[in-house]
Amino acid sequence: MTGERASPAGTVSGAGLVIRRVTKVFDAAGSQAVRAVDDLSLEIGENEFFTLLGPSGCGKTTLLRMIAGLEQPTSGEVLLDGDPLQGLPPYRRPINTVFQSYALFPHMSVGENVAFGLKMRGLDSAVIARKVEEVLALVRLEGLAERRPAQLSGGQQQRVALARALANEPKILLLDEPLSALDLKLRKQMRLELKRLQKATGITFIFVTHDQEEALIMSDRVAVLSEGRVLQLGPPEEIYQRPRSRFVADFIGDTNIILGRPKDAERLVLGGTAELRFAAPVLPSDGQDQALSVAIRPESCRLVNGAAYDDLANVFEGRVREIEYLGADTCVLLDVEALGASITVRLRNTEGAAVPPQEGETVRVSLPAAALWVLEP
Amino acid sequence: MSETVRMSPAQGAAANRGARRFAVGRIPGFGAATWAFFLFLYAPIALLVVFSFNGSNSATIWSHFSLDWYVKVAANSDIQRAALNSLIVAGVASTLATALATFAALAMVRGGPFRGQQLALSTLLLPLIVPEIVIAIAMVIFFTGIGLSLGLGNLIIAHTVFCIPFAYLPIRARLDSLSPVYEEAAQDLYADNWRTFWHVTFPLLAPGILAGLMLAFITSVDDFIISLMVGSAGTTTLPIYIYSLIRIGITPQINAISTLVLLISFIFVSLAWLIARRSEASP
Ligand SMILES: Nc1ncnc2c1ncn2[C@@H]1O[C@H](COP(=O)(O)OP(=O)(O)OP(=O)(O)O)[C@@H](O)[C@H]1O
Numbered sequence: 222m223t224g225e226r227a228s229p230a231g232t233v234s235g236a237g238l239v240i241r242r243v244t245k246v247f248d249a250a251g252s253q254a255v256r257a258v259d260d261l262s263l264e265i266g267e268n269e270f271f272t273l274l275g276p277s278g279c280g281k282t283t284l285l286r287m288i289a290g291l292e293q294p295t296s297g298e299v300l301l302d303g304d305p306l307q308g309l310p311p312y313r314r315p316i317n318t319v320f321q322s323y324a325l326f327p328h329m330s331v332g333e334n335v336a337f338g339l340k341m342r343g344l345d346s347a348v349i350a351r352k353v354e355e356v357l358a359l360v361r362l363e364g365l366a367e368r369r370p371a372q373l374s375g376g377q378q379q380r381v382a383l384a385r386a387l388a389n390e391p392k393i394l395l396l397d398e399p400l401s402a403l404d405l406k407l408r409k410q411m412r413l414e415l416k417r418l419q420k421a422t423g424i425t426f427i428f429v430t431h432d433q434e435e436a437l438i439m440s441d442r443v444a445v446l447s448e449g450r451v452l453q454l455g456p457p458e459e460i461y462q463r464p465r466s467r468f469v470a471d472f473i474g475d476t477n478i479i480l481g482r483p484k485d486a487e488r489l490v491l492g493g494t495a496e497l498r499f500a501a502p503v504l505p506s507d508g509q510d511q512a513l514s515v516a517i518r519p520e521s522c523r524l525v526n527g528a529a530y531d532d533l534a535n536v537f538e539g540r541v542r543e544i545e546y547l548g549a550d551t552c553v554l555l556d557v558e559a560l561g562a563s564i565t566v567r568l569r570n571t572e573g574a575a576v577p578p579q580e581g582e583t584v585r586v587s588l589p590a591a592a593l594w595v596l597e598p
Numbered sequence: 599m600s601e602t603v604r605m606s607p608a609q610g611a612a613a614n615r616g617a618r619r620f621a622v623g624r625i626p627g628f629g630a631a632t633w634a635f636f637l638f639l640y641a642p643i644a645l646l647v648v649f650s651f652n653g654s655n656s657a658t659i660w661s662h663f664s665l666d667w668y669v670k671v672a673a674n675s676d677i678q679r680a681a682l683n684s685l686i687v688a689g690v691a692s693t694l695a696t697a698l699a700t701f702a703a704l705a706m707v708r709g710g711p712f713r714g715q716q717l718a719l720s721t722l723l724l725p726l727i728v729p730e731i732v733i734a735i736a737m738v739i740f741f742t743g744i745g746l747s748l749g750l751g752n753l754i755i756a757h758t759v760f761c762i763p764f765a766y767l768p769i770r771a772r773l774d775s776l777s778p779v780y781e782e783a784a785q786d787l788y789a790d791n792w793r794t795f796w797h798v799t800f801p802l803l804a805p806g807i808l809a810g811l812m813l814a815f816i817t818s819v820d821d822f823i824i825s826l827m828v829g830s831a832g833t834t835t836l837p838i839y840i841y842s843l844i845r846i847g848i849t850p851q852i853n854a855i856s857t858l859v860l861l862i863s864f865i866f867v868s869l870a871w872l873i874a875r876r877s878e879a880s881p
C-alpha cells in the first residue's frame with residue numbers, strides 16, 4: 222500500500238494553488254446525489270488571472286467554496302504553496318472572496334465593512350485606518366467610507382466588496398460572478414478595472430463567470446467546465462481559436478461544424494464527391510470509416526466572386542438563407558449542399574467592403590484550409 | 599409646465615379592483631358584522647378607560663372628571679407589591695425565555711439538519727396549543743411532587759417555559775430571512791465562530807430578539823391562570839390582584855389599574871411590531 226501515492230515532494234510544483242483530483246458529492250437525504258465537482262485537477266500559478274468558465278450548474282461556485290473552505294471536498298485535496306488546506310477553516314486561509322451577492326454587512330458602514338478583516342486579524346487601529354483609506358482609493362470610492370451599503374449603487378457596492386477582500390492582501394482572491402448584477406456598460410468598465418487591479422496588486426484572481434466574452438477579455442488562462450469537469454484549459458486565444466470539443470466550440474463564440482470521413486491525412490470526404498482539404502496532415506488516417514467533425518469560425522469563411530477563386534481551395538456553392546445585420550458585422554447564413562450543412566459567414570462592414578448578397582442569391586464560399594480544425598469525437 | 603398626470607399606486611390598485619374582482623365587502627351583512635365586531639370589542643374597553651376618570655364611586659354612572667382613582671392606585675401598597683412581583687417575574691422569565699429561544703432558533707436553522715428536528719420544534723411550540731389550564735395543573739402537580747417551593751422562583755420557572763414559544767417565533771422568522779452569506783463572509787474575513795456570531799449574526803438578529811423579548815414579557819405580565827395556580831402567598835401578580843379586587847366589589851380603582859396595564863401592553867406590543875417591521879425593511 223506504500224506505493225499508492227507518489228511522494229508529495231515529487232508532485233508538488235511549488236508556489237500557487239493546486240487542486241488535485243477533487244470531487245464533491247452533495248448527498249441530500251431523499252433526493253438523488255449530485256456530483257457537483259467530479260475528479261477535477263488544476264494548477265493555478267502565482268499572479269495569474271485565472272477564469273473558470275461554464276454554464277449554470279457546472280460546479281463553479283462549489284469549486285470556489287472548496288478553495289475558500291466554506292465547503293469540504295468529498296475526496297481529493299487542495300494545496301496552497303505546497304501545503305494542504307484540508308481541515309483549515311475559512312478564517313485560517315489567506316484567501317478572500319468577493320461573493321456574487323456582495324454580502325456586505327448591512328449594519329456596518331462602508332469603512333467598517335472594509336476594515337472588518339483587518340480588525341479580526343487584530344491589526345493596530347491606525348494601520349487599519351490607513352489601509353482602509355488606501356484600498357478605498359484603489360477602487361475609486363474615496364469619501365464614501367461613512368455611508369451604509371444600502372445607500373450605494375450596485376456598482377459601488379461591488380467595489381466595496383472588492384475593497385473589503387483586497388484590504389487583506391490575500392494570496393488568492395476568489396470572485397464569484399461579481400459583474401453579473403451590473404448593467405452592460407458598467408460591466409464593461411469593471412472588466413478593465415478588475416484587470417487593472419489584478420496587475421496592480423499582483424494577487425492571484427480566480428474569477429468565475431458564465432459569460433465567454435468576459436472570460437476572453439480578462440484572463441491569462443481560462444478553464445472551461447462542464448458537469449464538474451475541466452473540458453479545456455489554456456490561454457483565451459487558444460480556447461477561442463482551437464476549441465477541442467464540440468461543447469467548447471459551441472459555448473465560446475459561433476462555430477460552423479461540418480461532418481465527414483477522412484480520405485487520407487489531408488482530405489475529408491463530405492457526402493458525395495466533395496472534398497475538404499486541410500493545410501497539414503492532421504486527420505487520423507487509421508480508422509477509415511470513422512465520422513469526424515471539423516470546425517471553422519464564421520469570420521474565417523470568405524465569400525468569393527466569379528473570377529479569382531480557381532486558386533483557392535475548398536470553394537463551394539451555397540444559397541443565401543438569411544442575412545443578419547449586426548452593426549459592425551453582417552452575418553450571412555448559407556445552405557451549402559456539397560457540405561450537407563449550413564455555413565455562417567461573418568463579414569466586416571468596413572468602408573468600401575463588398576455589398577452583402579441578397580436572400581435567395583447563389584454565392585460561392587471559401588473555407589481556408591488553415592482555418593479548419595478537427596474536433597474531438 | 600409640462601407635468602404629466604401620474605397615478606399613485608393606490609389609485610392604480612383601486613382602478614384595477616374595479617368591476618370584476620371579488621370584493622368580500624359586498625357580501626350582504628358583512629358590513630354590519632364588522633361594525634358589531636368593533637362595537638363588542640372596543641366599547642367595553644372604551645367604557646373601562648372612561649370610567650377610570652370618574653369622580654364618583656361608581657363604575658357605571660358618570661359624575662365628573664377626576665384623577666382621584668389614579669392617585670389612590672399610586673398610594674396603594676398592595677398594588678405596588680403586585681406590580682413589582684409582575685415586573686420581576688416577567689423581567690426574569692422573558693429574559694430567560696428569549697435566551698433559550700435564541701439558542702433553539704440558531705440550532706434549528708444554522709445547526710444543519712439533525713435527527714428528530716421536527717419533533718424538537720413541535721415540543722418547543724407545544725405551549726401554544728396545550729390549554730393553559732392543563733399546563734397550570736401539570737405544573738402544580740409537578741412542583742408539589744418534587745417538593746419545589748421557591749415562591750416567586752416557581753412562578754418564574756413556569757412563566758419561562760410557556761413564554762419560550764412567544765419569544766421563539768419572531769426570532770425564528772428573522773433568522774429564516776437572514777441569508778447565511780453574511781456569516782460566510784465573516785468567516786472568509788478571518789472571524790472565528792464566536793466572533794462571527796458576535797459581530798454579524800447577533801446584530802443582524804437583534805430586531806427579532808428584541809421583538810421576541812417584548813412579546814414574552816407582555817405574555818408573562820398578562821398571564822392569569824398559571825400565576826393563580828402556581829403562585830403561593832406573597833406571589834400575587836397584578837392580574838391576580840385585580841381579580842381579587844373584583845370579588846370585593848367593582849370600583850373605578852379597578853378601571854384605573856386596568857387602564858394602566860392596558861397602556862403598558864399597548865406600548866410593548868406596538869414596540870415589538872415596530873421593531874419587526876423596521877427590520878423587515880432592512881435586509
Ligand atoms: N448545498 C447544495 N446541496 C445540494 N446540491 C448542491 C448544493 N450546492 C450546489 N449543488 C448542486 O451542485 C451543482 C453545481 O452547483 P454550483 O452552484 O457549483 O453551480 P455553478 O456552476 O456555480 O452555477 P451558476 O452559474 O448557476 O452559479 C448544481 O447541480 C447544484 O444544484
Ligand SMILES: [Mg+2]
Nearest residue numbers: 281282283397
Ligand atoms: Mg454559482
